[in-house]
Amino acid sequence: MVIPHFSPNLLSLLQLVSPALPVGAYSYSEGIETLVEQGVIGDRASLSHWLSQELAIGSIRLDAAVVLRTHRSALGGALTDISRWNQWLSAMRETEELRLQHWQMGRSLLQLGVKLEETAVIEDNSPEVSPSLAAIAPLLEPHCNFAIAFGLVAAHWHIDASSAVLGYLQAWVANGVSAALRTIPLGQTEAQQVLRHLQPDLCRSHQEILTLVDEDLVSCSWGLALASMAHEVQYSRLFRS
Template structure:
C-alpha cells in the first residue's frame, strides 16, 4: 500500500505518452475573449472546473469506473464508458478525452498490463475516455481510490496551468501559486467523488463549455482544444 502512489506518478507525469500538452480545454479561447487575463481570473476559472465543471464529472466517472472494475461488473463498465463519451459537450472535448484515453490505454496495456485493462477493452470496444482509462489502471493495480482521484485531479489542473503559462496568462511562479491554492479544493472534490454515483453527474461551468465550442472555429490556435 505504501508504494501505491508510484504508478500514479508515472501515469500522470507530463512525460507519459498521452499528448496532454496539446490541449487547453478551451482556455485559449477564454484568453482571447478576455475572460482570462491574470492569476486571479485563472484561479477562479479553474476552481469552477474543480467544483462545478468538467473535472467534477471526470472524478465521478473515475470513481464509478474504478468500482466497476473492482467488482468485475462489465455491464456497468460499458455503461460508464459510453456515458463518458456522451458527456463530452463539444467535438474538441471529445477529441481531448478520447485521444488521451486511447493513448493511455495503449501505453498501460503494453507497459503496465493487468486484468482490469483487458476487462475494459472487452467490455467496451469503442473509444475510451481518459478518466475511465486511468480508473481501470488504478483499480487493476490496487491503487486506492482517494489518492487516485486526487492525483488525477492534480494532473488535470497542472496541464491547464501549463497551457496558461504558454498562452502568457500567468508566469511559472504564479502558476505554482495557483496550483498550491487549489489543492484544498481538489481534496474536497476527491472526497465528494469517492462515494458518488452516476446520479451525481452534472455541472454549471457554462462559460467553460462555451469556450470549448468557440475554440473549434478560433482563427489562430496553439492548442487542439
C-alpha cells in the first residue's frame, strides 16, 4: 500500500479557514442582512451576483492584497510595514460597523495565534518565522485588522502566500453564503451551487490580487458601505452590529 504524501501546511490552511476558527466571523453578514431586508438579495442568482461583484471590485480585494503584503513582511521581518498596512486598512473602513468587525476578528485571531504558539507540542522541520507572534502583537495594539492577523498567522504556520490569499477569499465567500442561508429562503443545495458557481470568479480575483502593485489598491465598495450604514440602525437584526 502506497501512502500518499501531503504537506502538513495544507492542514494548517484548512484550520485557518475553518468555520470552527473562534474569531466570530459567523456573527457578521457584511451588509447581506440589510440587502435581504431591502430586497436587493432574495435568491441564489442575486446572492451570486453580489458576491461576484464584490470579488471583482469590492473591498475584499483590498483585504486579500493586505494579507499578501503582511505575509511577505512577516517573512522579511518588516514590522514597520505591517504596522503601516494595519493603519491603512483601518483608515479604509467606510463605516464604524465594518471597522469594529475587522478589529474584533483580528484581535481574536492574533490572540489565538499567540496562545497556540505558546502551547505548541508538534514540531516540524520548517524554519521558525522571527519575531514570534507574541513579540509582534504589542506593536499592533490597540487594534489589529483581521487581514493583518490572517497574514501573520499564515506566515508563522508556514502556509505559502498564494494559498493564504486563496483561503482568505474562500472563507469570505463561504461566510457570505452562510449569512444568506440564515436570512433568505435558500436551501443547503442551492448554497453549495452558489459556492461552485463562484469558483471561477474566486480564482480570477485571486490571480489578479497576486499581481496588484500598491498603486492599484482601489475598490468600488459604496454598495457595501451603504448597506453597512443601514444595518447599524436596522430595527431587527440577526447579525452583530
